Amino acid sequence: MGTPGQLIVKRYRLVRALGQGGMGMVWEGHDTLLDRPVAAKEVLFPPGIGSRQRLDMIHRTSREARTAAKLNHRTIVGVFDVAEDDGQPWIIMELVPSRSLDRVIAGEGPLSVARAAAIASEVLTALSVAHAADVVHRDVKPANILIGYDGRVVLSDFGIATSLGDPRAQFSGTVGSPGFLAPERADGAPATPAGDLWSLGATLFAMVMCRPPFDGDMGPLAKLLTQDAELAKAPEELRPVLTGLLAKDPAKRMGAEEAKRLLDAITSPAPPASPPERTGRARLLTVVIAAAVLAGAVGGWAVLRPDAAATAHPVTPGTPGTAAPLVTPSASPSPAADRLRLKWHEGDGWRAGVPRGWRLVTKDDTFTWSEPEGTAYLSLSVLDLDGRDPMALLRETETALSSEVRDYHRVRLEKVRGRKDLTAEWESTWTGPGYHSWAVKGVAYHETQRLIVTGTRASVITWTTTRSEWRHLASTRKAVFAYYRPPQPPA
Missing domain, CATH: 1.10.510.10 (Transferase(Phosphotransferase) domain 1)
Structure with a gap:
């Protein structure tokens, strides 16, 4: 059996055992040639096996590797190499944290x-x-x-x-x-x-x-x-x-x-029905206020329309103290606009626009959406404040996160001015793993957590991306925050 530090075929160094299954032991390894992490599967031979059976297992391992190597997809563990070291067969695979x-x-x-x-x-x-x-x-x-x-x-x-x-494969049996x-x-x-x-x-x-x-x-x-x-x-x-x-x-x-x-x-349930349209002066006032809020929150980035034909269109900021012009549909939206489409999600009194195609996972009343490639995450939860100070809550969360991640740096922690509700934001950068279950070791992240207080409840919205994607997804982040509607306190 392999040991930590062992070098396989003068290339793959074993780091630590990850687990053992019916077909062998899987190790975390390091490809010293390409300088990348790998998983190394050590095929274990049953006790007392004869030389002929041992040779058959080696051949079967090669067939297994060739079979798996035919499959190239993000949902299947990739096979990089098959090797034999001192009579011991190994399969070198993608390491998935x-x-x-x-x-x-x-x-x-x-x-x-x-x-x-x-x-x-x-x-x-x-x-x-x-x-x-x-x-x-x-x-x-x-x-x-x-x-x-x-x-x-x-x-x-x-x-x-x-x-x-x-034709050599076994088609029957109860494997x-x-x-x-x-x-x-x-x-x-x-x-x-x-x-x-x-x-x-x-x-x-x-x-x-x-x-x-x-x-x-x-x-x-x-x-x-x-x-x-x-x-x-x-x-x-x-x-x-x-x-x-x-x-x-x-x-x-x-x-x-x-x-x-x-x-x-x-x-992906059908999006909830849009609220009934308002008419007359009330509707006009709502549209003007919404345009002004979006102009202030989004600036020169794209304004997203979650329920409409859902393409993003540029906004030209108005002069100071005036509302920005209303957005009109574009005949030919850009590819960048397509990736910014939002879809409505509703919960206990709240409503959020979430990028289309992101996967949703719910746990303990926390909703977490992830970008398919794992480069960005959006989570949302609504908490009862129970008299606690919102800024103190953010500082407590900062203490918990900073103690579990690497290279933590606070960018800012402050109240957001110009809002009727009490809103605070905390922005930070750090390196995984730790705190978030999806954070990958060695990956640098950039995160903003917004806390919106309405009555005795607080909405906590956390937006996290890999550091390289932060600027690229800035307009999406701003639109998600701008479109969020928190639960309203009882009248």
Whole structure:
């Protein structure tokens, strides 16, 4: 077995063991040639294995690497190299700073419906990429799904993956994990994409129920008899997709396209209806005030219209003391405008415009949206002040964050002038990891936290980007803050 500091094929240095699975030990490593972190998978041989079987395992490892290397997608762990060092096979892979989904479930308990559906949708994307390349995974389960600290969801461990075009591959047997193994696979049928979809359904069930849908030792008849009763325990919103994916007959099982549609409908509900339009003088006053506020808050950046055709258009600031001119639609919006589109989200009395396409995760009444590439995050929560001083709250949060991150620097911590409500902002830069679960080690971040007090409640809006994206996304940040509507105190 490998040891920390060991150099593999004079190139990959082992740093620390990350975990052991059925197919071997995974190490955090460092590629000394390209100066980058990697994951090194050490294939462990069973005790007492003969030389012929050992050679077969080495050949199988090479096939595994070739199979996985065919798959190039953000939702699949990338394979960089396969190596043999002193008779020991190694697979060199992308290192994804993350926690496995089974550990997330064990630590946090049942996931919210929206978060579970979002994770399942990403895994389904990975499976669709694999199946399009004639590869089946054969062991989809929470332990093989990584939740990156940057919000990325990645399917890992194609260690028992089967290439449908490889005549040497084993098409039968019960390789897989009890509780997440499709019924036909348990009966010895060949591995197929439909079997992966069943395992995904079982994984989705486990995310919200903290256990697989059926006992791994349960026979096919017992599973069939208990299926309706088990699925009835799952959240109502997930029952259609769970029923489709967990169909016992592979021929009647829901396909990937339909499952994707149902999952995405859960994670991206239709935007709420716009409030009724005001008429007469009240409407005119509202429009003028809104234009003035947007001009002051956004300046020369783009003004975003979350519910309209939703393209961004330039604003020319008015002369001091006057409202800026109203914005009119442009016939040909720029590509920069497209990335600034917002979508309405509503909660307990609040309304927020969030960049379209960002993924939402909710936990403990905190809403967190992440940019798909993990370069920006927006979180929102509404707290009861209980008589506490808002500025003191920000300072307490600053103390907590600064003690857990590296290279912390306060840019400013101050009250925002010119607002009717009490608003304060705290801006800082720091280097991960720490504090935020998605913060990646060694990545520099720039963050602003705005606290808006209305009555006895405070809205806390946190906008974070990688330092390189801060200026690039400045107009989006300003528009998100400008469009936020906090819950109003009781009349």
